[in-house]
Amino acid sequence: MLGSMLEEFQRMNKRQFFYQVLSFGMIVSSALMIWKGLMVVTGSESPIVVVLSGSMEPAFHRGDLLFLTNPADEPIRVGEIVVFKIEGRDIPIVHRVLKVHERENGTSKFLTKGDNNRVDDRGLYAPGQLWLTPRDVVGRAKGFLPYVGMVTIMMNEYPKLKYAVLACLGLYVLIHRE
Amino acid sequence: MHTFLTRGNALLTFTLSVLAGLTFFCFLSTGLNAYSATATIDTVKVLVKNVPDYSAQKEKQDLGYLMFDLQANLNPLFNWNAKQLFVFLTAEYESPDNKLNQVVLWDKIIQRGENANLDMKNMNTNYYFWDDGNGLRGNPNVTLTLSWNVIPNAGMLSIVRGSGSHTFSFPNEYTNVRAQ
Numbered sequence: 001m002l003g004s005m006l007e008e009f010q011r012m013n014k015r016q017f018f019y020q021v022l023s024f025g026m027i028v029s030s031a032l033m034i035w036k037g038l039m040v041v042t043g044s045e046s047p048i049v050v051v052l053s054g055s056m057e058p059a060f061h062r063g064d065l066l067f068l069t070n071p072a073d074e075p076i077r078v079g080e081i082v083v084f085k086i087e088g089r090d091i092p093i094v095h096r097v098l099k100v101h102e103r104e105n106g107t108s109k110f111l112t113k114g115d116n117n118r119v120d121d122r123g124l125y126a127p128g129q130l131w132l133t134p135r136d137v138v139g140r141a142k143g144f145l146p147y148v149g150m151v152t153i154m155m156n157e158y159p160k161l162k163y164a165v166l167a168c169l170g171l172y173v174l175i176h177r178e
Numbered sequence: 179m180h181t182f183l184t185r186g187n188a189l190l191t192f193t194l195s196v197l198a199g200l201t202f203f204c205f206l207s208t209g210l211n212a213y214s215a216t217a218t219i220d221t222v223k224v225l226v227k228n229v230p231d232y233s234a235q236k237e238k239q240d241l242g243y244l245m246f247d248l249q250a251n252l253n254p255l256f257n258w259n260a261k262q263l264f265v266f267l268t269a270e271y272e273s274p275d276n277k278l279n280q281v282v283l284w285d286k287i288i289q290r291g292e293n294a295n296l297d298m299k300n301m302n303t304n305y306y307f308w309d310d311g312n313g314l315r316g317n318p319n320v321t322l323t324l325s326w327n328v329i330p331n332a333g334m335l336s337i338v339r340g341s342g343s344h345t346f347s348f349p350n351e352y353t354n355v356r357a358q
Contacts, residue, residue, distance in 0.1 A: 058289060059262055059329045078268050078280040079325050079337050096264070096327075101310040102278040109310075115264065115287060120305075122233060130234050145201070145332050 024173045044070040044139030049083055050149030051094055055114030056081070063150035066094065068139025076100060076110055076134060081141040084112065087126045092138050095121055101131075109133055205333035208259040213336060217250035217324035219267070219344040222300055225353045226314045231306075240314035242269075242307035242348060245300050246284075250324055250340060252294035263288040264327040265296070267303075271320040273313025281307055283322075316350040 038047040047068050051060045060066070068083055076082065078097050085092050095112040098120055102108040109131035113120040122130060155162040222245040228238050252263060266285040273279055283303040288294045307314075314320075324340045 058287065059264065077337075078282050079264070079266055079327055081327070081335065098282045098305065099308075100278070100280040101276045103275070104277045108278075141335050143333065144330060144335050 020174050024170070027173065042067075042069040042139065043072060044068040046083070046092070046138050049092065049094065049139070050152050052091060052153070053094075055116050056094060056096070057116045059115055060094065060144070061146070063147055063153050065145040065149040066141045067143030067145070069142050070137060070139040075102065075108065076137065076140070078110075082112065082132075083138040083141065084132055084136045085138060086124065086129075086136070093121070093124065094141065107133070201332045204259050204331060208257055208330065208333060211257065213255050213326070213328050213338045215250060215252055215255060215326075215338075215340050217248065217340040217342045219322045219324060219342065220247040221245070221322070221344060221346045222247060224346055224348060226348045227354075228312065228315070228352045231308055234308070238312075240309040240312050242309070242314045242320075243303075243353075244283075244307065244346075245302060246298075246322065246344075248296055248298045248301060248324065250296045250342075252288065252296065252326065255326070255328065256290055256294065259330045259333055260328055261290055261331050262329040263294060264329065266325055266327075268323050268325060269307060269320055270323065271313070271317055273309060273311060273317065275311040275313055279310065279313070281305070281309075283307055314348050315352060316348060318347040319345060320348065321345045 035047075039045060041047075049066050049068060051062060051064045051066060054062060066081075066083070076097060078100055080097050081094060082097055083092050083094050093112075095114045095117075097110050098113045099111040100108060101110070110133075111120055111122070111131060125132070155165065223243075225243040227241045227243065229241055230236050231239050231241070246267070248267070250265075252265065255263060264285065264287055266282050269279075269281045269283055271279050283305055284301065285304060286296075321343050322345075323343045325337060326340070327335060327337045329335060
């Protein structure tokens with residue numbers, strides 16, 4: 001099968017080849033546009049995240065997908081599930097808000113806890129940090145889709161698989177003729 | 179013409195699109211559900227102490243202590259797209275330092291199939307009722323409400339506040355002895 005595909009590739013002329021390269025570029029750039037567009041609409045710097053730990057079980061398991069929004073004019077309230085970043089940690093954390101204190105001038109601070117953890121998150125925060133502020137928040141979970149994120153977890157754990165899939169897709173797009 | 183690969187590809191594509199369609203239908207069928215219910219809340223005993231919170235800053239802060247009664251039948255909230263309820267009791271009040279304080283005092287995870295008809299007497303809180311300062315003593319207006327976060331099989335993560343609340347005030351004097 002691969003042989004016949006290569007044969008087809010050789011039979012293409014220059015014009016066709018450039019056409020395929022261009023359509024490949026179109027696919028990449030429209031994916032980027034959709035992602036950036038989602039960022040604008042949702043207000044979150046990362047509108048879709050994959051759950052990586054079991055700290056919110058049994059609600060969210062490893063590999064579940066969360067859709068985030070982060071409207072600036074909507075204050076954070078207890079019970080909401082927020083995704084936040086901690087200084088010195090690469091991976092954002094998905095936990096639930098346990099306490100909120102909001103001052104007269106609008107500034108607020110809050111404390112989080114994972115549903116499956118026994119204690120609140122002060123031990124996870126940066127040394128000396130007692131509270132989170134809205135600036136630490138990447139987004140708030142508004143939608144849930146199970147299992148789908150397992151694909152990206154597999155790809156991150158087995159980089160060879162990722163390159164194989166990318167190579168197959170790239171080859172397919174370049175060679176495939178409408 | 180129909181090789182093993184093309185058949186496999188067709189089967190996989192069809193399975194995935196049926197699954198995606200069903201999931202989307204599941205989301206649509208419950209997307210407009212309000213998930214509302216009524217809760218009856220009452221406080222049994224209310225105390226306030228002024229002690230240092232060693233898990234945070236060392237200064238003395240107000241620590242509320244209360245026991246509560248709670249009745250709420252949340253069984254009707256479960257439908258085919260409700261995997262779990264995260265039920266939580268919130269205390270909301272104003273203090274000299276903050277125009278809004280929200281503290282979760284108690285929570286419970288109810289999964290599908292478990293009894294969601296809550297009827298509890300003399301319950302202790304799960305979490306400490308620390309104020310962010312000294313705003314609890316003599317506070318005349320602390321409101322308890324019950325809310326729930328519906329976690330679906332696939333779809334929206336909605337947070338609903340139950341109708342029915344209980345407002346109480348803290349005593350004007352600190353309790354020095356340890357709460358019994």
